[in-house]
Amino acid sequence: MKATPLSIAAAIAVVAAYVRAIFFTPLEAIQGPAQKILYIHAPAAWVAFLAFGLVALTSALYLWLREDRLDRIAEASAEVGVVFTTVVLITGPLWGKPVWGTYWTWDARLTLTLFLWFVYVAYMVLRGAIEDRSMRARYSAVVGILGALLIPFIHLSVYLFRTLHPQPILMKPGAPSLPSEMLVTLLLAFASFTLLYVALLRVRYRYAVERDDARPAEAYVA
Amino acid sequence: MGELVRDAWLIARKDIAIEFRTRSAFLSAVVFALLGIVICFFAWDTTAVAAVDLAPGVLWVIFTFSGLLGLHRSFGLEQVDRAIDGLLAAPVARESIFLGKALANVAFVIGVQIVAIPAVALFYNLPIGRVILPLASIALLAAIGLVSVGTLFSAMAVNTRLAELLLPMLALPFFVPIVIPAAQATAKLMSGRPVGETIAWLKLLLAFDIVFIVACTLAYPFTLEE
Numbered sequence: 185m186k187a188t189p190l191s192i193a194a195a196i197a198v199v200a201a202y203v204r205a206i207f208f209t210p211l212e213a214i215q216g217p218a219q220k221i222l223y224i225h226a227p228a229a230w231v232a233f234l235a236f237g238l239v240a241l242t243s244a245l246y247l248w249l250r251e252d253r254l255d256r257i258a259e260a261s262a263e264v265g266v267v268f269t270t271v272v273l274i275t276g277p278l279w280g281k282p283v284w285g286t287y288w289t290w291d292a293r294l295t296l297t298l299f300l301w302f303v304y305v306a307y308m309v310l311r312g313a314i315e316d317r318s319m320r321a322r323y324s325a326v327v328g329i330l331g332a333l334l335i336p337f338i339h340l341s342v343y344l345f346r347t348l349h350p351q352p353i354l355m356k357p358g359a360p361s362l363p364s365e366m367l368v369t370l371l372l373a374f375a376s377f378t379l380l381y382v383a384l385l386r387v388r389y390r391y392a393v394e395r396d397d398a399r400p401a402e403a404y405v406a
Numbered sequence: 407m408g409e410l411v412r413d414a415w416l417i418a419r420k421d422i423a424i425e426f427r428t429r430s431a432f433l434s435a436v437v438f439a440l441l442g443i444v445i446c447f448f449a450w451d452t453t454a455v456a457a458v459d460l461a462p463g464v465l466w467v468i469f470t471f472s473g474l475l476g477l478h479r480s481f482g483l484e485q486v487d488r489a490i491d492g493l494l495a496a497p498v499a500r501e502s503i504f505l506g507k508a509l510a511n512v513a514f515v516i517g518v519q520i521v522a523i524p525a526v527a528l529f530y531n532l533p534i535g536r537v538i539l540p541l542a543s544i545a546l547l548a549a550i551g552l553v554s555v556g557t558l559f560s561a562m563a564v565n566t567r568l569a570e571l572l573l574p575m576l577a578l579p580f581f582v583p584i585v586i587p588a589a590q591a592t593a594k595l596m597s598g599r600p601v602g603e604t605i606a607w608l609k610l611l612l613a614f615d616i617v618f619i620v621a622c623t624l625a626y627p628f629t630l631e632e
Contacts, residue, residue, distance in 0.1 A: 302578075303579045309575060310576060313568040314565070314566050315567070323565075326629055333621055338582055338583050340610060344590075344610065345586050345590065
């Protein structure tokens with residue numbers, strides 16, 4: 185696969201953000217080096233939500249307009265979103281262990297992220313399990329929309345669950361008012377991750393186009 | 407609207423009649439539920455954890471999984487001799503087909519509950535007589551939510567290569583916002599708390615039911631061939 189100018193730019197931006205995060209951003213007084221994971225974790229979470237938001241949007245538009253491009257964007261975005269959600273789910277516990285004292289807690293936000301991962305992994309499995317292209321597009325669009333509808337319900341139920349059963353947490357993950365140096369680094373990380381998302385989305389989209397061109401729709405009809 | 411409901415009722419009656427004559431899925435779901443309760447009883451020591459704390463979780467976990475058995479059958483039934491084509495060719499709205507299937511599934515799931523809830527009460531030695539009405543309303547609300555999403559996913563899963571493997575994968579994440587409120591509300595009731603304390607959970611269940619019945623009924627026609 186050929187590297188596009190966009191993906192090269194995204195890679196450079198991500199590297200730049202981390203050089204700044206590691207060498208030129210001060211250590212957090214209490215959490216120490218562990219806090220630096222924020223510069224991966226938070227941007228990855230943002231991109232994951234962006235990606236799944238785009239899946240829901242393009243799914244709804246697909247059912248309306250029946251444009252193959254929309255289905256391919258949804259397919260690409262879901263896959264990239266799952267990758268970023270995996271990053272969130274790996275970096276979160278790594279930070280949680282030194283700071284909270286535990287890798288995992290059934291906090292509302294953690295649980296929600298885990299279930300998002302489940303929903304969109306199922307979405308990808310569903311896509312893989314259907315040969316017929318039009319059926320695959322319609323089915324996955326329906327799941328893409330229902331997945332978005334599910335999010336507030338999971339959030340609400342796990343939130344109620346947690347407030348009824350408070351768990352001991354050493355430190356709360358409240359939003360600290362960051363010093364400007366850290367804030368700039370974080371914003372840079374956000375921007376570079378967003379760029380990386382767009383780059384990966386385009387690469388994945390092109391793959392879908394090439395795959396569909398190589399095997400025209402008629403070949404699927406049994 | 408009247409026609410929609412009438413047609414849905416016809417389709418539901420068809421499915422219930424098939425189930426009533428064969429009884430294969432219902433019996434296996436009931437036996438599965440009972441076996442599940444027994445296994446859970448031995449998996450968790452009731453002398454260490456009070457039965458009243460275990461039972462709600464056991465009830466709702468068993469219930470979810472036995473529900474899946476019935477849901478898979480719902481559209482699996484129509485695969486034989488492509489019976490679904492006949493159903494689609496019938497002069498009824500596609501929304502009616504979905505609602506009819508869902509109605510039959512609700513009947514199926516409630517049937518399993520009628521056996522499973524007393525069985526849990528019996529095996530775990532719980533007094534449910536006092537709370538039977540609120541418990542039944544939780545069960546009904548949960549059944550409707552479970553079936554609305556489950557029926558749609560069943561319709562999709564039968565047409566895929568993975569079929570029965572895909573249904574739990576798709577459906578279980580959607581069952582979480584049903585199982586949590588249902589189990590929590592059941593736990594409140596069984597430990598003798600006033601019904602008022604379960605209202606927040608019941609509202610959540612009701613909201614889930616409304617949103618997903620509407621969404622799934624509207625989505626179903628999109629899953630069919632044009």
